[in-house]
Amino acid sequence: MGFMNLFKHFLSDGWGVHPDDHKRPAADAPVRIMPVPTKLYLPLQQHLGGPARPVVLVGQKVKKGEIIAEAQGMVSAPIHAPTSGTIVAVTEVTAPHPSGLTLPAIILESDGADEWCELRGCNDPFALEPAEIGKRVAAAGVVGLGGAAFPSAVKLIGASRAQVTTLVINGGECEPYLSCDDRLMRDAAAGIVDGIRIMLHATGAQIALVGIEDNKPEAIATMAAATADFPQVQVRPVPARYPMGSEKQLIQVLTGIEVPADGRPADIGVVVHNVGTALAVRVAVREGKPLISRLVTVNGACASAPGNIEVRVGTLAEEVIAYAGGLKGEGLGLARRVMGGPMMGMQIPHWRVPVVKGTSGILALDAGEVAEQEPNPCIRCGSCVKACPMGLLPLEMSARIRSEAFDEAIDLGLKDCIACGCCAYVCPSRIPLVQYFVHAKGELAAQDRAKLRTEATKKLAQQRQERLEREAREKAEAAARRKAEREAAAKATAATAETQGASA
């Protein structure tokens, strides 16, 4: 650490960590476009919120860009066919998730023609109503491409309702190893800036701040050149520090305002979108094309040719790696497979996991990069406290969680934890701190579900009781009615018999 760096280190408020970024040479390699594989595996849940509902049948032929699963619920996104072909199955595939569980997916077999369906573009998006842009972005299935995959249209429409003033564009890409956003900014700066202007129009924000970490000088230069004619879009280099690309941290660095603990950025008039999302919005609005492909970084010590690859959504990681040049030594040194970045990505059990809309990277890490070690007892050094970007006390929280005192952990701010992993990264005792927090959050969510379930059960039992009473009542009424009818009929026959008797 040079003198200036040391000086900066003492000046800064100190949150975050500075992992070795490993971004080059992958970031400098030109983008390769992967041909469409024979089969695409499209999970119905590629976004936060409700899963999409299939609207195709097995055996049906679809064109590229045709909708195959529609959005379901308020927060959801549709899924489109990434190429033309035939739907061969609706079944379960392994999810890009650390549990290794499966999730429902549509399997599409490519016919090789890669033929577009009819597209409805727009030459002048600035003449459209902001709400119409939101609708088109929703119909194109655009989700946040930074990793969280939140449906973008929900954010755009929410932002225009909340009357945000500032649009923050996240070009931070603070995760080590990943360089897909960097590559996108270098290669498609004009498109990104156009997308940002469309987003400004859609949200009603006056200014867009593009935050780019200063370890990407080429991206900063191309973006600055592309924004030269648009004063409302400003490129702001930010110091390279993990997790700079986290929404709340980036907002605070760029605007100086802190997002309240239980609030959202819209509460302080800000909305954040990723650079990749800006480009996807442009493509969706101008050309009418849905989100069916994305840039994926293939990296890690085991990858023989690291680089960025344009991949159709639904391609198996296995095929992406094979296209990228395969693994060194046939994957002998492979210690861990990761989808996403090394800090917050998902460890996956095997390579037969499809790329989804939110997949930013596929990493093949060797034993040296994983550095798995047995945890030692906490020495109370406080490194995690200094590193925590949310200003929490990871050591105290993990001690509470270890003894299952979740309420006390919540009092210490468990719900503010963004699970960035800085605490576990700096811990000299190698305590898996962030795993404790993810575990506790999962347990709390399970408790909430159990509570809801108990309430639902009571309601069901009560409704059954009411139903039984109603049925008994209806039965009694019906019996009474029948009895009355019988009596009336008996009376009538008696009367006719009498009249017949009288006439006779």
Place this chain on the structure above:
Amino acid sequence: MIAAILSLTVLGAALGMVLGVANKFLAVEGNPLVDELTAMMPGSNCGQCGFPGCSGAATAIADGSAAPTCCPPGGKALAAAIAAKLGITVDLSAMADDGPKIAVVAEELCIGCCRCSKVCPTDAILGAAKQIHNVFREACTGCSSCVEKCPTEALVMRPVPVTLQHWVMPKPLAA
């Protein structure tokens, strides 16, 4: 005639008022502990404990005539919670608890006799006469009252399948 009506009306009104006042001043206070325990129970009134419904079991547990382990659908988790509430220790090792279970219909065995759907306390079984029945996973409380009714043993209790929505990151092993 009028005297009879008047006297009966006055009598009725007076006695009614006496009853109303007595209800207010001589009210029997419900045991608040029983209410709390009832709130903790599954609430499906399945009757596997042998008491008339969940509130019956809660009363028995509160006065000590039943063990906190008497609720099979609640399992170990409920027994531990009740024991903590009552401040007593309870031997959980006797409880066979391999996590929550739900009923599953073996479709090849079901003859559509409707006996199971009639006893389900939460109406979680869907089916009609001579149609294969099915269990709503979300509504089944795992009380297993249906299992005994099934003449063909088509209903079995299976552990609740773990899905992506229910998966929880395991707790790290302690240092």
